[in-house]
Amino acid sequence: MLDKIQVVLSHTTHPGNIGATARAMKVMGLSRLALVNPQKYPSAEATERASRATDILADAVVTEDLNTAIAESKLIVGTSARTRSLPSKLITPRKLTEIIQESPTKTPVSILFGTENSGLTNEELHLCHYHVYIPTNPDYSSLNLASAVQLICYELRLAFAEGDLLPEQPVVESEEPINRAQFDGMLEHFLTVMRETGYLMPDHEKQIDIRLNRLLNKAEVTQSEMNILRGFLRSVEYQCAKTSNIAAEKDSPSN
Amino acid sequence: MLDKIQVVLSHTTHPGNIGATARAMKVMGLSRLALVNPQKYPSAEATERASRATDILADAVVTEDLNTAIAESKLIVGTSARTRSLPSKLITPRKLTEIIQESPTKTPVSILFGTENSGLTNEELHLCHYHVYIPTNPDYSSLNLASAVQLICYELRLAFAEGDLLPEQPVVESEEPINRAQFDGMLEHFLTVMRETGYLMPDHEKQIDIRLNRLLNKAEVTQSEMNILRGFLRSVEYQCAKTSNIAAEKDSPSN
Numbered sequence: 197m198l199d200k201i202q203v204v205l206s207h208t209t210h211p212g213n214i215g216a217t218a219r220a221m222k223v224m225g226l227s228r229l230a231l232v233n234p235q236k237y238p239s240a241e242a243t244e245r246a247s248r249a250t251d252i253l254a255d256a257v258v259t260e261d262l263n264t265a266i267a268e269s270k271l272i273v274g275t276s277a278r279t280r281s282l283p284s285k286l287i288t289p290r291k292l293t294e295i296i297q298e299s300p301t302k303t304p305v306s307i308l309f310g311t312e313n314s315g316l317t318n319e320e321l322h323l324c325h326y327h328v329y330i331p332t333n334p335d336y337s338s339l340n341l342a343s344a345v346q347l348i349c350y351e352l353r354l355a356f357a358e359g360d361l362l363p364e365q366p367v368v369e370s371e372e373p374i375n376r377a378q379f380d381g382m383l384e385h386f387l388t389v390m391r392e393t394g395y396l397m398p399d400h401e402k403q404i405d406i407r408l409n410r411l412l413n414k415a416e417v418t419q420s421e422m423n424i425l426r427g428f429l430r431s432v433e434y435q436c437a438k439t440s441n442i443a444a445e446k447d448s449p450s451n
Numbered sequence: 452m453l454d455k456i457q458v459v460l461s462h463t464t465h466p467g468n469i470g471a472t473a474r475a476m477k478v479m480g481l482s483r484l485a486l487v488n489p490q491k492y493p494s495a496e497a498t499e500r501a502s503r504a505t506d507i508l509a510d511a512v513v514t515e516d517l518n519t520a521i522a523e524s525k526l527i528v529g530t531s532a533r534t535r536s537l538p539s540k541l542i543t544p545r546k547l548t549e550i551i552q553e554s555p556t557k558t559p560v561s562i563l564f565g566t567e568n569s570g571l572t573n574e575e576l577h578l579c580h581y582h583v584y585i586p587t588n589p590d591y592s593s594l595n596l597a598s599a600v601q602l603i604c605y606e607l608r609l610a611f612a613e614g615d616l617l618p619e620q621p622v623v624e625s626e627e628p629i630n631r632a633q634f635d636g637m638l639e640h641f642l643t644v645m646r647e648t649g650y651l652m653p654d655h656e657k658q659i660d661i662r663l664n665r666l667l668n669k670a671e672v673t674q675s676e677m678n679i680l681r682g683f684l685r686s687v688e689y690q691c692a693k694t695s696n697i698a699a700e701k702d703s704p705s706n
Contacts, residue, residue, distance in 0.1 A: 225588040331616040333480040346598050361586040
């Protein structure tokens with residue numbers, strides 16, 4: 197679906213914004229860009245701001261008027277910072293992805309972005325089936341052109357990217373979670389050592405047991421972490437044994 | 452909640468990115484910015500790129516080390532373009548908002564962004580409870596610092612902004628939808644005129660009725676649109692009447 201969605205920049209003033217738009221699109225996997233009567237294009241500034249997304253610029257369609265750019269589109273969506281007296285329905289970027297999902301035959305889709313300062317003209321607004329409004333701070337809605345493209349392309353990627361959104365994480369055996377039997381062994385080890393050090397008094401045993409169980413459960417202990425904890429507990433046991441040996445020696449008749 | 456979420460930029464190289472971050476935050480209603488050992492700050496470039504979000508820069512906390520910046524935070528989240536061997540759980544920006552919603556006592560929240568080229572250091576990564584990964588094109592994941600801040604702040608705004616996401620649209624009476632009785636009147640008017648013009652044949656009447664009903668339903672006709680359609684239908688009726696008058700005159704014995 198991402199290859200059926202065209203970003204249309206109409207009468208863009210700053211070529212840097214065209215380059216930044218290409219980058220914003222490519223990073224989210226969109227590739228179809230149309231430029232309607234850009235003020236200065238091609239431009240070294242556009243190429244520079246595109247970073248390595250210059251293929252998007254090279255493939256961009258440049259037209260004299262908007263109607264040519266959107267002639268094949270079946271769903272036409274405006275983006276607007278204006279909120280009053282729009283001729284069609286105002287929706288969020290997320291709602292746009294739902295509409296496209298619900299009507300997969302309405303492709304190609306064109307998403308129109310007007311000139312930087314004043315946005316889409318009334319004439320352009322009337323071509324749109326919907327208007328996407330990006331929710332912003334009502335006291336400061338200064339979202340630049342490429343940022344608006346970035347946010348909408350991000351929503352489109354979340355909705356239409358194939359495969360997992362998150363990259364696969366390597367499975368390391370020592371980082372696998374422990375099972376309940378291992379958990380019980382570890383918990384019992386804690387309680388035993390706490391008894392040996394004198395921390396655990398019979399009156400509080402149940403309460404400490406419950407809290408320790410909860411703490412270790414929350415920590416989602418892995419194999420390697422269990423090994424560290426039990427290694428530490430063994431070292432404490434060793435110290436306890438040494439202490440009691442010394443005490444025993446002190447008490448022995450030979451001293 | 453947005454005022455309990457701090458954006459932390461660690462060892463930022465380009466001051467322009469600090470300014471663009473302030474703008475990206477403010478446009479989504481975030482205000483708490485911490486700068487850990489920025490390479491060049493304060494800077495005229497930061498102020499320029501901040502546009503009118505210079506209040507965010509003026510209030511920014513600048514610290515020598517990350518631990519000071521996040522000392523009061525209870526939930527610490529890294530952002531990472533790295534995907535392998537992260538010490539904590541990888542989540543999407545949207546999942547982050549769910550985690551914050553589910554644990555509202557884990558505030559303040561700090562969201563860490565590392566230096567431009569290499570991201571967070573291993574030491575910094577280990578301070579994080581989670582890592583946010585912004586889904587990007589695996590072949591081109593070149594998302595700049597301020598764009599990453601923009602996308603995460605956008606998700607936070609969607610989740611935590613108070614009030615409606617979309618601005619209220621003015622209700623214009625003529626743009627209110629028509630009710631079913633008005634719809635039926637209009638549909639009947641169409642069918643009557645179609646009979647008069649000779650378009651509607653008795654064989655097809657039912658089929659045309661159904662299709663016209665569907666078309667007009669999809670159009671979600673408003674009061675003013677109904678007035679246009681019925682006005683047009685009346686003008687057709689007038690033409691039909693004229694035609695039949697002329698025909699009647701021709702047929703009359705006086706000719």
